[in-house]
Amino acid sequence: MPVTAGTIYRLEETGTSDVYVNVLTPTGTLIATTDTESHVFEAANTETLTFCTRLFSSSAIGAWTLRVTDLGTDDHADGRAGAATLTPATSPGASLSGTFEYPGDWDCLAVPVTAGTI
Numbered sequence: 001m002p003v004t005a006g007t008i009y010r011l012e013e014t015g016t017s018d019v020y021v022n023v024l025t026p027t028g029t030l031i032a033t034t035d036t037e038s039h040v041f042e043a044a045n046t047e048t049l050t051f052c053t054r055l056f057s058s059s060a061i062g063a064w065t066l067r068v069t070d071l072g073t074d075d076h077a078d079g080r081a082g083a084a085t086l087t088p089a090t091s092p093g094a095s096l097s098g099t100f101e102y103p104g105d106w107d108c109l110a111v112p113v114t115a116g117t118i
Contacts, residue, residue, distance in 0.1 A: 001051065001068055003043035008071040008101050011039045017055055017062035024050040040102040042074060075099055076107035083108040 003009060013019050014037070021039065023032040026047050032039060035056060043049075053064055076098045077083045086096045086109045098107040 002048045003046065005043055005046045006073050008040065008042045008074060010069045010071055011041070011051065012067045012069070013037050013053065013064060014067060015062065015064035017060065017064065018057075019053050019055055019064055021066070022052040024052065026050075040071070042102055042105070071101065074101055074105065074107075076109065078106045079108055080110070083110040085110045085112065087112060 011021065011023070011034075013021055018035065020033060020035050022030055023039075023041070024030055025045075026049075031044075031049075032041060051066055051068075053066060055062060055064075084096060086094055088094055088111060096109060100107065
């Protein structure tokens with residue numbers, strides 16, 4: 001499946017059997033293994049990923065269905081580069097909201113400050 005760097009995807013297995021799903025890069029590097037029905041991840045590179053599935057029990061048989069959904073891009077940068085600016089304000093103060101779109105997601109904000117200011 002082709003994916004785009006910086007885009008968040010949800011992989012869902014909707015069959016009636018318990019399965020493992022492996023996500024592999026074009027060179028065969030394993031980037032994720034899941035035995036849950038849903039896995040959300042942010043693509044690190046623009047490339048074509050391979051999804052491999054097998055039943056949890058090696059002696060069982062059964063049907064499976066995989067669905068992949070494009071969830072868009074991360075709401076805030078994961079590092080200093082590209083961090084959104086949150087400018088301090090007097091009472092009641094400044095605020096900014098966000099969402100953790102996938103496990104391990106970081107949301108970084110830059111706050112400009114002035115020396116000697118409380």
